[in-house]
Amino acid sequence: MKNRSQWFSFAALCTVGACLLGCPHGQPGAQQGAQQSATNDAATEQLYDTNCSVCHGKALEGRPTFAPALTDLKSNWKSSDELAKYLADPQGYAAADPRLKSQHDNYSMRMPTLPFTDEQRKALALWLLKQ
Numbered sequence: 001m002k003n004r005s006q007w008f009s010f011a012a013l014c015t016v017g018a019c020l021l022g023c024p025h026g027q028p029g030a031q032q033g034a035q036q037s038a039t040n041d042a043a044t045e046q047l048y049d050t051n052c053s054v055c056h057g058k059a060l061e062g063r064p065t066f067a068p069a070l071t072d073l074k075s076n077w078k079s080s081d082e083l084a085k086y087l088a089d090p091q092g093y094a095a096a097d098p099r100l101k102s103q104h105d106n107y108s109m110r111m112p113t114l115p116f117t118d119e120q121r122k123a124l125a126l127w128l129l130k131q
């Protein structure tokens with residue numbers, strides 16, 4: 001009898017454990033979507049680390065004489081599409097934008113055009129505006 005009740009508690013624990021690990025409740029679709037976008041964010045952050053952080057800093061804090069901080073892009077960029085357009089041709093874009101043009105005086109570097117795909121630029125723009 002004792003054995004049987006031990007087995008029962010073990011079975012109950014398993015059920016709770018399985019539920020904690022992967023409960024079949026909730027919205028699997030939404031969970032998958034969140035996971036997908038977390039993966040994309042990680043890939044985009046990697047893209048930033050490799051191509052941008054040398055000038056803009058690991059935490060987007062900017063570097064004196066190198067490049068401005070990118071921590072408050074929301075104040076100046078209305079949409080990620082516009083920001084993606086800038087990334088496609090920063091110097092061409094800045095030529096028609098007095099605010100960006102005036103930044104030239106503060107830095108010895110120039111924002112380069114990097115060889116990204118449209119998708120990568122779009123992902124970077126979305127990610128930057130979330131920071």
Ligand code: HEC
Pocket residue numbers: 048051052053054055056066067068070073076087090094100103104107109110111112114124
């Ligand atoms: C060689 C250094 C350098 C690198 C690498 C670089 N940037 Fe820049 N970035 C600049 C400078 C300098 C500016 C200021 C504008 C100018 O003078 O061209 C700037 C400006 C910007 C701006 C506009 C900031 C504002 O105030 O609106 C954004 C956005 C930006 N960079 C994003 C990026 C991203 C994303 C990457 C990587 C894909 C990157 N930069 C890589 C130097 C750099």
